[in-house]
Amino acid sequence: MQQDFNTHTPTITNVIGFEASTETDHTEMNMAKIVGAVAYDVIWPNGHTETLYTGLRPGDNFGWTIKVIEAVQAWRNAGGVIPEWVPPTPEELREKMPSLTARQFRLGLLQSGRSLSQVETAIAAIADPTEREKAQVEWEYAAEFNRMHPLVVSLSVTLGFTPEDVDTLWQSSLQL
Known part of the structure; x- marks a missing residue:
């Protein structure tokens, strides 16, 4: 019917x-x-x-x-305005990047020439004990990583990545 x-x-x-x-x-x-x-x-x-x-x-x-x-x-x-298209900023694009599994993130770091021991050293160097423990928990137990998570951002700086380098790592790691 x-x-x-x-x-x-x-x-x-x-x-x-x-x-x-x-x-x-x-x-x-x-x-x-x-x-x-x-x-x-x-x-x-x-x-x-x-x-x-x-x-x-x-x-x-x-x-x-x-x-x-x-x-x-x-x-x-009635006066409604169609905005001119404005391309998203790099930060807006980064916010929308898909998450990586812990496996993808770690393999991506290895492919980029960074070792997991470098990550452990970077976390151990965090001065504040509470922040260091939080970072260690995130690194050890997170099932996935988001591109703009504070740990990812801080580790990328410590490990010598530019934001563009991390974007490239992120995109290539999605395929792992």
């Missing part, structure tokens, strides 16, 4: 904003020609509300996307 589209779909109540894509012309006024992602609030027929996100790309304008484009067009006509 086919369900009625209008009784089982939400109503868009508010357009929160738009995140531009590298392909976005932020001066374009026709939302059917814009590339990016829109955040918006909806209310479902049962009264439940939530925030949804939809990617927009010219040519993908069908079904629910048409309703989203219409809502964003109304928002834009």
Whole structure:
């Protein structure tokens, strides 16, 4: 049995904003020609509300996307601003890097010419006893490592890595 589209779909109540894509012309006024992602609030027929996100790309304008484009067009006509795309900073990219398993991280360090004993020496050299013990626990027991974790950042400096060197180590270690 086919369900009625209008009784089982939400109503868009508010357009929160738009995140531009590298392909976005932020001066374009026709939302059917814009590339990016829109955040918006909806209310479902049962009264439940939530925030949804939809990617927009010219040519993908069908079904629910048409309703989203219409809502964003109304928002834009009312003064909503499509931001110019700004590339992420290196720090923003580092924050989004996937975690490495402890195995990947250690093998990556070895491939980069650093030994595990150098890491142990660097941890042993931490002056504050509490911070040293925390670092030792992280090094020995962490199941995974995040690129911007304080231990990773401090060890990278101590072991002579530049931030770009760590980025390279991180990317190559993902394959291990």
